[in-house]
Amino acid sequence: MSWKSARPWSLRLRLALVFVAGSLATLTVALGFLQFGLLHEISARNDKLLAGRLQDVAAVLANHPDEPAALTEEVLEETPASMGSPILLRVERDGRTLAESWGMAQLLPAASWRGGQATWAGKRHFLIGEQRFGPYRIQGALDISGDDRMARTFRRNLVYALLLVAAGCTLLGAWAAHLGLKPLRTIAETAQGINAQRLRQRLEPEAMPGELRELVLALNAMLDRLDHAFERLHRFSADLAHELRTPLNNLMGEAEVILARDRPAEDYRQVLESSLEEFRRLTRLISRMLFLARVEDPAAVAERAPVDAGRLLAQVLAFFEAVAEEGGVALAGEASGILTGDADLLRQALANLVANALAATPAGGTVRVRVGVEGGLAVLEVKDTGRGIDSRELPRLFDRFYRTAGPNGPGSGLGLAIVQSIAQLHGGGVAVSSDPGAGTTVRIHFPEP
Numbered sequence: 001m002s003w004k005s006a007r008p009w010s011l012r013l014r015l016a017l018v019f020v021a022g023s024l025a026t027l028t029v030a031l032g033f034l035q036f037g038l039l040h041e042i043s044a045r046n047d048k049l050l051a052g053r054l055q056d057v058a059a060v061l062a063n064h065p066d067e068p069a070a071l072t073e074e075v076l077e078e079t080p081a082s083m084g085s086p087i088l089l090r091v092e093r094d095g096r097t098l099a100e101s102w103g104m105a106q107l108l109p110a111a112s113w114r115g116g117q118a119t120w121a122g123k124r125h126f127l128i129g130e131q132r133f134g135p136y137r138i139q140g141a142l143d144i145s146g147d148d149r150m151a152r153t154f155r156r157n158l159v160y161a162l163l164l165v166a167a168g169c170t171l172l173g174a175w176a177a178h179l180g181l182k183p184l185r186t187i188a189e190t191a192q193g194i195n196a197q198r199l200r201q202r203l204e205p206e207a208m209p210g211e212l213r214e215l216v217l218a219l220n221a222m223l224d225r226l227d228h229a230f231e232r233l234h235r236f237s238a239d240l241a242h243e244l245r246t247p248l249n250n251l252m253g254e255a256e257v258i259l260a261r262d263r264p265a266e267d268y269r270q271v272l273e274s275s276l277e278e279f280r281r282l283t284r285l286i287s288r289m290l291f292l293a294r295v296e297d298p299a300a301v302a303e304r305a306p307v308d309a310g311r312l313l314a315q316v317l318a319f320f321e322a323v324a325e326e327g328g329v330a331l332a333g334e335a336s337g338i339l340t341g342d343a344d345l346l347r348q349a350l351a352n353l354v355a356n357a358l359a360a361t362p363a364g365g366t367v368r369v370r371v372g373v374e375g376g377l378a379v380l381e382v383k384d385t386g387r388g389i390d391s392r393e394l395p396r397l398f399d400r401f402y403r404t405a406g407p408n409g410p411g412s413g414l415g416l417a418i419v420q421s422i423a424q425l426h427g428g429g430v431a432v433s434s435d436p437g438a439g440t441t442v443r444i445h446f447p448e449p
Helices: 013-064 070-074 145-180 182-192 210-259 266-294 311-326 343-360 413-423
Strands: 087-093 096-099 116-120 124-133 135-142 305-309 329-337 340-343 366-374 377-384 427-435 439-447
Touching: 013 070, 013 087, 013 096, 013 124, 013 135, 070 087, 070 340, 087 377, 116 182, 124 145, 124 311, 145 182, 145 340, 145 427, 182 210, 182 439, 210 266, 210 366, 305 311, 311 343, 329 343, 340 343, 340 377, 343 366, 343 439, 366 427
Parallel strands: 329 366
Antiparallel strands: 087 096, 087 135, 116 124, 124 135, 305 340, 366 377, 377 439, 427 439
16 A cells, blocks of 8 residues: 555544643753753863872972872872762883872873873773872873763663653644644534534634634535525425426316316317417427536536627517517517627527516517616616516516416526526526516626636
8 A cells, every 4th residue: 555545633632642742852952951961060070170189299298398298198099989980090200100099000000101082991981181280290080980980870770761761652642633623523522413404503713713714604604505406406396396396286187187087189289289389388498408507507607709799689689579570579689799608608688588578578668678787797787667577576586487466477497597597507697677667678798808
């Protein structure tokens, strides 16, 4: 299994490891500095102690140059216990030993004396020093074996302390990570409790740490969108079932009546013609639903190309000219410029608006259509002098299957939903203004590239 496919470490483990690593690194540096300072202090003390004894012997030689007894007494003098380890001394002149500490000849013979800072004699470690005073050579050796044992013990105790601290930091880090991740567990538990029946449940941003508040707000916004989409889907499903049930019930009712007994051929013909009309209605409904599904697909893209506004307007007006004339409605238009969009979709949207306007305008009224470019926006506007729309109905105009009240609101209720989807596919929107009794204006607008 490659490292890319390996399961990532848990966040709790990562936080605990970071906590432990940081604590151990800090403690190691602190203890290392402490050890360095201690050993440096001991070394400086030993150097000072040895140099002081060599100075003492030099002072005796200066004050009593011809008194061997005084020199011997100084060399053989026991080092006070308060001064630490004993110091071995030797005084030579012209290669001849004048005075020497007890046992120094066996441990550090004069013949094998080497200059330097330290040497080993058996299992004992000595810090050595030498000083010249006229014809005299003063040699000194400080036993630092005890200091070595103390340093080893100190280092061993540091290792034990680090191990204990590592264990403690591991437990403390795990506890801190567990406590720190509690808000995430709360979010997970709340999210697990949200289902189709509890979509209105929300997380409490105020109860979360500042670092997670933005995440909670984003989750709540997502839940709002899901709730809205689910509500629309639920309403759409109910409306669709209602829309399909009516023609199906009509078809079933007519079929049951006509089959109840033998009837003349003309009756059968009438039922078939009525059924055909219902089938056409169902076909139109299904076609519009398929069209909506296509344009509302997130992957759908409008094939934008130059569209002549005058030609687009002429095609739509020519299609509705007979309908307007039959209804006694004047149909006028105004066009200018070149739009950039999907010509077929724009024609579909404009046709839906004109059809609605003609249906809502009584005889003697007027429907005006305007297509053009204004301030960098493509505009398709349809204005009628019909009955208008109540302001309470305006927010729901673009809901699927919604029909305005009154006798002039027939159809499937999908026309404006399709118009809105086409406008959004072009990156724009739809605006509606209406004055009951004075007419309605619907305006499609989208940016020109």
